[in-house]
Amino acid sequence: MVFARRAAPRAAFSPTVAPLKILFVSPEVEPFVKVGGLADMVGSLPKTLAALGHDVRVVFPAYGGLRLDSSWRARPEPLGVDVGTSAHWARTWESVLPDSRVPVYALEHEGLFGRPEVYAGPWGNHADNDLRFAFLCRGALNLCLQLGWIPDVAHAHDWTTGLLPVLLNTTLRHTPLGGVASVFTVHNMEHQGYADRRVLDFAHIPPSEFRPDSTESGGAVNQLKAGLYHATKLTTVSPTYAEEIKTPAGGHGLDAVLRFRSADLVGILNGIDAAVWNPAMDRFLPRPYDQRSLVVGKRAAKLALQERLGLDADPHIAVFGVVSRFAAQKGLDLVAEALPHILDRMHVQFAFLGAGDPGLEQTFRWAAENYPGRVGVHVGYDNALAHLIQGGSDFFLMPSRAEPCGLTQMYAMRYGTTPLVRATGGLIDTVAQYVEGKGEGTGFRFHDATAPALYNTVGWACATYYDRPDELQAMRLRGMDRDFSWGPNARRFEELYGWAVAARRAAG
Ligand code: ADP
Numbered sequence: 468m469v470f471a472r473r474a475a476p477r478a479a480f481s482p483t484v485a486p487l488k489i490l491f492v493s494p495e496v497e498p499f500v501k502v503g504g505l506a507d508m509v510g511s512l513p514k515t516l517a518a519l520g521h522d523v524r525v526v527f528p529a530y531g532g533l534r535l536d537s538s539w540r541a542r543p544e545p546l547g548v549d550v551g552t553s554a555h556w557a558r559t560w561e562s563v564l565p566d567s568r569v570p571v572y573a574l575e576h577e578g579l580f581g582r583p584e585v586y587a588g589p590w591g592n593h594a595d596n597d598l599r600f601a602f603l604c605r606g607a608l609n610l611c612l613q614l615g616w617i618p619d620v621a622h623a624h625d626w627t628t629g630l631l632p633v634l635l636n637t638t639l640r641h642t643p644l645g646g647v648a649s650v651f652t653v654h655n656m657e658h659q660g661y662a663d664r665r666v667l668d669f670a671h672i673p674p675s676e677f678r679p680d681s682t683e684s685g686g687a688v689n690q691l692k693a694g695l696y697h698a699t700k701l702t703t704v705s706p707t708y709a710e711e712i713k714t715p716a717g718g719h720g721l722d723a724v725l726r727f728r729s730a731d732l733v734g735i736l737n738g739i740d741a742a743v744w745n746p747a748m749d750r751f752l753p754r755p756y757d758q759r760s761l762v763v764g765k766r767a768a769k770l771a772l773q774e775r776l777g778l779d780a781d782p783h784i785a786v787f788g789v790v791s792r793f794a795a796q797k798g799l800d801l802v803a804e805a806l807p808h809i810l811d812r813m814h815v816q817f818a819f820l821g822a823g824d825p826g827l828e829q830t831f832r833w834a835a836e837n838y839p840g841r842v843g844v845h846v847g848y849d850n851a852l853a854h855l856i857q858g859g860s861d862f863f864l865m866p867s868r869a870e871p872c873g874l875t876q877m878y879a880m881r882y883g884t885t886p887l888v889r890a891t892g893g894l895i896d897t898v899a900q901y902v903e904g905k906g907e908g909t910g911f912r913f914h915d916a917t918a919p920a921l922y923n924t925v926g927w928a929c930a931t932y933y934d935r936p937d938e939l940q941a942m943r944l945r946g947m948d949r950d951f952s953w954g955p956n957a958r959r960f961e962e963l964y965g966w967a968v969a970a971r972r973a974a975g
């Protein structure tokens with residue numbers, strides 16, 4: 468993989484295609500509502516596209532937990548949403564993405580979105596998720612009609628918006644929205660949104676779409692599959708993942724669909740919001756730093772992190788950080804298995820931030836109790852601590868079993884923190900393997916998803932930290948030098964939108 472050097476800053480991009488009207492529809496948008504990296508992507512790409520001259524607007528649900536500050540205003544007219552058998556109405560809240568003029572619209576509906584959580588409450592996934600997100604899809608499209616703003620392309624994300632391209636191809640084909648092209652981005656094949664076929668009735672999608680080459684899978688509706696069949700163009704979030712998902716091992720049952728549509732599928736690496744994840748301007752760091760002040764800045768961040776998580780204050784010890792959903796996908800069970808062996812034999816500390824799998828939460832809490840001062844854990848969601856871990860750790864641990872893209876390893880490199888990752892998906896595309904003595908690489912990669920392979924690689928990282936500090940310092944600087952911002956990849960989206968619009972026009 469060849470990495471682009473950071474380009475000289477430019478005042479604005481010049482569009483390579485004519486300015487487009489682009490509608491983003493998503494269940495998550497940073498900074499308003501976030502479960503994972505999907506929110507970061509949808510909160511940042513539209514701003515870059517707008518800077519390229521496009522008219523981009525974002526629609527998401529106004530969940531019960533959404534904090535509506537004074538930047539939000541309610542649109543005066545209620546929004547009628549054509550779902551179900553009786554009249555459904557939403558209240559539309561309007562604001563902009565921070566530091567931009569990109570309009571965002573949050574759809575309020577007490578019965579469907581009044582709960583604070585996005586996907587799952589204390590008892591698991593909401594039983595009406597199919598109806599909630601069908602409402603989002605149809606609501607976003609009805610909002611366009613109400614605004615008198617017909618997009619050239621609608622960009623939908625993951626299974627929750629899989630029915631949107633179906634609506635455009637069927638129910639809405641002979642309406643003013645019938646010419647809208649669709650782009651569907653897969654952020655994760657592991658969540659497919661299986662639902663009862665009632666969702667088709669609810670969304671007013673013809674029952675004839677309940678068939679294997681449309682929305683049906685194993686006798687149920689598969690909303691991810693629906694999006695994959697119906698969208699004009701498909702993307703996923705890294706080039707390597709685009710290949711992996713076309714294989715039985717990575718396709719989670721949909722690899723044949725992806726092979727069928729492979730001419731329309733592109734892997735485009737996510738960019739990061741380089742203003743939000745910038746160690747030189749980070750208000751969560753005690754002493755923001757850049758490449759020249761890396762050593763002093765990281766030392767201050769490490770001490771602050773150690774204090775925050777109850778670790779022994781020691782500027783010299785190697786600190787490994789984790790910021791992650793605690794889910795099987797993330798491979799943290801490998802860390803749990805290797806942890807006692809690492810702690811018994813290596814001079815290291817661990818800083819864990821995350822939540823999810825109760826077994827993993829329990830294991831990391833156990834480690835903190837049994838290795839006081841050497842393991843610190845915060846179970847929960849904490850954006851400030853996520854930034855501090857990025858700044859204060861020496862290594863960022865990401866042993867994912869699968870990783871469509873992964874953003875946190877890119878944040879780590881930007882903060883001069885060396886990633887230690889399993890070689891999969893977007894981690895292959897973003898972390899170049901360290902080669903001892905050659906001045907090459909930006910991190911440590913291991914291949915086998917086993918605890919011994921992880922253990923050995925942590926040992927390799929420790930040896931580098933203690934025995935070859937100059938090499939590690941040079942590697943940190945190489946990582947900081949990478950350009951992970953949206954620039955070039957936003958242009959690839961721009962090009963793809965152009966192809967989607969042309970293909971939709973050609974389809975008549
Ligand atoms: P995924 O989307 O699979 O969870 P990514 O690496 O793409 O993985 O994105 C994860 C995002 O969520 C990052 O912005 C990361 O900082 C954030 N994050 C994950 N867990 C937490 C947490 N417990 N507290 C704060 N931020 C978190």
Ligand code: GLC
Pocket residue numbers: 503504505506508654655704737870871872873874893
């Ligand atoms: C998903 C993936 C992650 C990716 C993110 C944003 O949550 O698990 O790898 O970075 O989406 O695209």
